[in-house]
Amino acid sequence: MPAYQIRTPTTALPQGVVMAASPGTLHSPQQLAEEATRKRELRLMKNREAARECRKKKKEYVKCLENRVAVLENQNKTLIEELKALKDLYCHKTE
DNA sequence: TATCTATCTCGTCAGTAACG
DNA sequence: CGTTACTGACGAGATAGATA
Numbered sequence: 001m002p003a004y005q006i007r008t009p010t011t012a013l014p015q016g017v018v019m020a021a022s023p024g025t026l027h028s029p030q031q032l033a034e035e036a037t038r039k040r041e042l043r044l045m046k047n048r049e050a051a052r053e054c055r056k057k058k059k060e061y062v063k064c065l066e067n068r069v070a071v072l073e074n075q076n077k078t079l080i081e082e083l084k085a086l087k088d089l090y091c092h093k094t095e
Numbered sequence: 096t097a098t099c100t101a102t103c104t105c106g107t108c109a110g111t112a113a114c115g
Numbered sequence: 116c117g118t119t120a121c122t123g124a125c126g127a128g129a130t131a132g133a134t135a
Binding site for chain 3: 046047050051053054055057058
């Protein structure tokens with residue numbers, strides 16, 4: 001599992017989703033088919049939401065990495081400047 | 096302006112890890 | 116072991132920019 005992923009189980013049902021009837025109340029093949037369809041639609045809806053959330057998290061993760069790259073590049077630049085200055089100082093001392 | 100191409104976005108499927 | 120959430124891969128449609 002990627003490091004940016006934190007599992008947080010969701011309990012809320014997506015908007016517009018109606019809970020299926022309890023198993024004991026199903027009888028005819030018609031009802032069974034409807035139940036299967038409902039289950040499939042619910043699964044697709046949840047997966048759709050999950051995919052959106054996953055992509056959002058990934059985007060944020062990438063943005064975070066890009067920020068970190070920028071910070072490190074700046075630090076590197078500063079350190080190079082500092083090293084250069086110290087070298088100059090040292091050279092002039094030894095002359 | 097019509098067509099082509101590259102890139103982006105979204106939904107779905109399939110596989111996997113984690114949980115109870 | 117069954118269920119659930121997460122995510123990589125894929126295909127389809129949308130969009131933007133280039134070219135004749």
